[in-house]
Amino acid sequence: MYKYRAQLTKGDEIRYISHLDYAGVMERAIRRAKLPAAYSEGFNPHLKMSFASPLSLGVTSDAEYMDFELTKPLCQPEVFDRLSRALPPGIKLIRLKPVKEPRPCEGKKHKALMAEVEQGLYEIEAPLVGDWSKALAAIHKFNQATVITYHRVTPKKTRDIEVKQYMLDQVKASMVGERVVLDMNIAITQSGSIKPVEILELLVKKYGLPIDMGKALINRSQLLGQGKPLIDLV
């Protein structure tokens, strides 16, 4: 089997499709591309593909990672072109690399894509509705706090999450035109993480960040493992 890792986008056009739907869309794209895709064994064969960290509904991304397997070793440019042409609006192939499995003497095999993710970089932009100084103060207060609790409510259960343990860096704020842009660096661990929208909610509701949350747009700009973009790990 010949494994490849792709860095893809999730654009504004498909902002509102779920992670599962995104995977289905990619599966059909690989089939349209007529790549010699590898299928799982068994009665109900499906494409051998895996994804990094699922993206929330409504969030765009410049850094969706997908590993997939082919049965023939096609050269990178051919796979790149064929897959690119088959993608629907809203998904672009940015980078593609064959995954070189190390020889047995060289040590361990690559970890599953999902297990390689350690941090996510996000940017959020939203219209400012008030004073910029007030916005800066809110961000400052958030950054200075040592412990912040987020009360997460899901249909199944509710629990309190300590937020700061996942903040790898301070939230940075800037103004672009009339819009506030926030940069966040969030840890993604095996035991959990915090969503950028949840941080935004805290910033607005608890720290008084003066923005219009209903118009906020969130984008994932990168996913990192060992401090490097996931595509550079292979």
Place this chain on the structure above:
Amino acid sequence: MIKLEPAILQAVEKPARYTGHELNAVHKPWDDVDCHFALSLADVYEVGMSNLGLKILYEILNNRHDTLCERVYAPWIDMEDIMRQRNIPLFSLESFTEINKFDILGFSLQYEMIYSNVLNMLDLAGIPIWAKDRAEGDTFVVGGGPTVYNTEPICEFFDFFILGEGEEVISEVAEAFVQWKKCGRPGGRAGFLREAAKLEGIYVPSFYEVKYGENGYFSSIEPTALEAKAKIYKRVIRDIDGVHFVEKPVMPYIGIVHDRIMLELFRGCTRGCRFCQAGTSYRPVRERSPEYLRQLARKLVDYSGYNEISLTSLSSADYSCLGELVDDLFSDFAEEKVSFSLPSLRIDSFSIDLAHKMQQVRKSGLTFAPEAGTQRLRDVINKGVTEENLMTAVEAAFRQGWKQVKLYFMMGLPTETDEDIVGIARLAEKVARKYKEVTGKWGVTVTISVSCFVPKPHTPFQWFGQLPKAEFERRQQLLKDSIQERAVKFHYHDARVSVLEGAISRGDRRLNKVIYQAWLDGAKFDGWTDLFKEDVWYGAFEKCGVDLTEYNERSRKLDEPLPWEHTSPGVSREFLQREYEKALQAELTEDCRRGNCSACGVCPALGASVIDHQQSEVGGNV
């Protein structure tokens, strides 16, 4: 152009229903064309996107250089609330243009209980609901699809209807519109409708006058315009291989109801089941050639990326070259892990063998439709299936490893007695015991699904009075009490909806105001059980002073004029009457595809003929 802000899309269920941008969607510059067509099905995105007819018409219209066609479906109730609060009008999924800016809005009318949604969509679009209130420059509203063989109950909301298969006539309508527009819109709205009425298969209801007799029943309908024909016959595609079929389906980003390729093997079914409206309205049988179907399958897989093909038709197992076609498709797509399915099975071992081949291991369940519980009643409806057929079929299925069988039945068929109802339970139990006999163990599930019979126009049972709701419910209870075997599970349809459907499907023009009243009082998504508002509908009949039972429960006299006979699928009244009389005698009629012609009148009325590839091969050898 409508742009929905993130807060709205984050607040609704499945926001991708409203955001478009799908692969293979066609985007044309608005000002480049003369005719702007919006195609709709008045249900949610996932249902609308699954309709094969709309997929075909979408491509045909967009293949015209002078026309653009975009899609619109009914917003779900959560989105509708937001749209109404914020005054957001209904918009299309390609260019997000307001629907009332389109020249023509077409609705695919799949079943009667969708009508309230049509009204709701017109209202959301800002198009006057009553056709008579539409002014120059307003959108023309056209309907087509399975319920057009009686459009009287909704005819005052539509400017015109397309009867029958739309591939050719939809293009003729676009052409007529472009010509009318280029000539400076002579005669205004009525001018275009007169041009449309000249086309075969087009019904313009405002060009007719209806009279009612002293007894209050419908007595006649007469054309009032020169262009309006006294009787309008449906359109039929004579050369089924020569007409456009879907090649590049719009690919949804979210799961839809039929999320797979639909390969249509043939149109029509001539088995002649007497309750079945599709059986009369899609005649004659016309098969696509296996070679053409293979080409279509190739294109569809290439353009869609789907790995599942459903071989659709009214009764797919009747396709004359099915075995050969399936073998060829299997070899064509062996490398690509494409799977195949048959939506309906005939009750015989040929079908079982085929299903076995298709579902190599995933034996999810098999569905058969004996329709009635006793042989006598199956003969009344001309089902042409015996208990022995069913036992042979399920025996074969159990030997192949199936453990789940679903059996479809109807309740309230003409001449039905309690014995027939109990017969349903007995038949299901025999099937369950057959499993024990074949495999030596228990563990089978036999699900019986029983619907309430709704007599439909242009069928041999169009004269028959539907059962009252209470009687349906009594028979449902009787059946429930008759089931003794634990392996048999019983599902039944909501009789409250069926009796309304019964009234509307054989209604006349006086029901327009009832449907309007029901919509006004909040009826929508009536086909969705949890949203169906029984009180609203009964209240609407009462408020309008219309007696529901006159429409659903009343048996019509055989010589009584019927309000739907001017819009015809081509079967003659004589044929239908003959079949009704034979039904009461439990006499069978042959399938005209291979057996004797039953003189239904379709072929001569429409100038069409049966296309059966097996027959033509035999003919070629003689």
